[in-house]
Amino acid sequence: MLLREVIDSLNLQVISEGNLEVEVRSGIVSDLLSYVMGNAKEGDLWLTIQTHMNVVAVASLCKVAAVIVTSNLEVNEEVIDKAQEEGITILKSSLPSYELSGSLYLSGIR
Amino acid sequence: MTMDSEVTNKLGPDILSYSVEKVMVRNIPQVTPYWQMRHIKELMRIRRLDGVPVTDDEGHLLGIISISDLIICIENKDLEAPVSKYMTTPVKCLILSKTLIEALREMNRFKYGRLPVVDEEFKVIGVVYWWSLFAFLQEALDTSMVVKKTIPSEGVISYTYQVLGRDFVHAGNASLQMRKSLQQLSIDPKDLRRTGIIAYEAEMNIIIHADKGFLQVKINSEKIEVTAEDKGPGISDVSLAMQEGFTTAPDYIREMGFGAGMGLPNIKRNSDIFQIDSRVGVGTKVYSVVNLIRRLK
Numbered sequence A: 001m002l003l004r005e006v007i008d009s010l011n012l013q014v015i016s017e018g019n020l021e022v023e024v025r026s027g028i029v030s031d032l033l034s035y036v037m038g039n040a041k042e043g044d045l046w047l048t049i050q051t052h053m054n055v056v057a058v059a060s061l062c063k064v065a066a067v068i069v070t071s072n073l074e075v076n077e078e079v080i081d082k083a084q085e086e087g088i089t090i091l092k093s094s095l096p097s098y099e100l101s102g103s104l105y106l107s108g109i110r
Numbered sequence B: 001m002t003m004d005s006e007v008t009n010k011l012g013p014d015i016l017s018y019s020v021e022k023v024m025v026r027n028i029p030q031v032t033p034y035w036q037m038r039h040i041k042e043l044m045r046i047r048r049l050d051g052v053p054v055t056d057d058e059g060h061l062l063g064i065i066s067i068s069d070l071i072i073c074i075e076n077k078d079l080e081a082p083v084s085k086y087m088t089t090p091v092k093c094l095i096l097s098k099t100l101i102e103a104l105r106e107m108n109r110f111k112y113g114r115l116p117v118v119d120e121e122f123k124v125i126g127v128v129y130w131w132s133l134f135a136f137l138q139e140a141l142d143t144s145m146v147v148k149k150t151i152p153s154e155g156v157i158s159y160t161y162q163v164l165g166r167d168f169v170h171a172g173n174a175s176l177q178m179r180k181s182l183q184q185l186s187i188d189p190k191d192l193r194r195t196g197i198i199a200y201e202a203e204m205n206i207i208i209h210a211d212k213g214f215l216q217v218k219i220n221s222e223k224i225e226v227t228a229e230d231k232g233p234g235i236s237d238v239s240l241a242m243q244e245g246f247t248t249a250p251d252y253i254r255e256m257g258f259g260a261g262m263g264l265p266n267i268k269r270n271s272d273i274f275q276i277d278s279r280v281g282v283g284t285k286v287y288s289v290v291n292l293i294r295r296l297k
Ligand SMILES: Nc1ncnc2c1ncn2[C@@H]1O[C@H](COP(=O)(O)OP(=O)(O)OP(=O)(O)O)[C@@H](O)[C@H]1O
Pocket: A034, A035, B201, B205, B206, B208, B209, B210, B230, B232, B233, B234, B235, B241, B242, B246, B247, B248, B249, B257, B258, B259, B260, B261, B262, B263, B264, B265, B283, B284
């Protein structure tokens, strides 16, 4: 599924737009950065409640398709600016990580 | 051996737009006009302040008493006099919403060594001293990556980046900068990714666990070597620290998502050669080699 399609079908809000035409195959849910660093695959969706600057660094290193900040948490301007600079897509969802990953799984991202 | 070295030192572009809050000294005793000058003398001596704001009982700014006011008072042998007799009023001050650059301009224009900071109700909440501003700028300069690039003749390129402990504002910058430098070379993306992870985890370990250090990368046609060396507490049991899940990161750092205890194992997994040397009370050195999939020309 293309990232753009995921965004549309799950009502995600784009707060930093990178490449939305990438293929998304799987995902990872974690708030521990070096766990993500060790386990994320290129093209993953990363669901997290962390919103600080290092999220951008980890996302860019792991080349995830997008970071999805769950539970409607706020992401501050500096982080968004940095993400844009690095071409990282950050999405926002009002659902908690658990529920959102359920929906993603059902939509075929496994 | 020819050596071409270049040091770039720059302040982050937005640093001067920080609020004066970043540099103000907060815990200044509340001095009121009926204090005796004698007490001011003692306060300035003990706290080594060269000026303090004077407020009414509710903390509203009235004036300032500086070392030059005190000198006049001492010349007059008038130390029993109340502060109201010698304080300077009206006084220039800063509203909390002002930025560092505005503070700098004001201080420079009027040659003031200190400016009280007030809230909307004109209550004093702190003082920006020239030295507190200075300390902040100096630290910012130190922190903003000092990048050194050396190209010795045998085809080795090397970059060095400074890393400061507890500096979460710039955290990740050194390894990001390193990755950008490496991207200019035709390195395989897989190698780039491994090197990036090694550098990032090593940088974060310095930031989280140590006082200061540097990150260095050396590239030749066959391999990339990453060295992270710090001055810090060191690690008392390295084999324990190498275990997945082991961490000594305090709670406030874990809340930010660090401290999974996976950094060192991540580094090791991504390295072809991995060495760690640590001495308690001295520091830690992590050395990694990534053998390149594709030889560089
Ligand atoms: N540079 C260092 N100086 C002092 N102690 C260190 C240093 N690097 C690692 N350590 C010690 O080794 C432990 C394990 O490090 P490791 O990088 O694996 O995990 P972590 O930094 O605690 O968490 P994570 O990397 O997952 O965010 C640390 O908690 C710390 O006690």
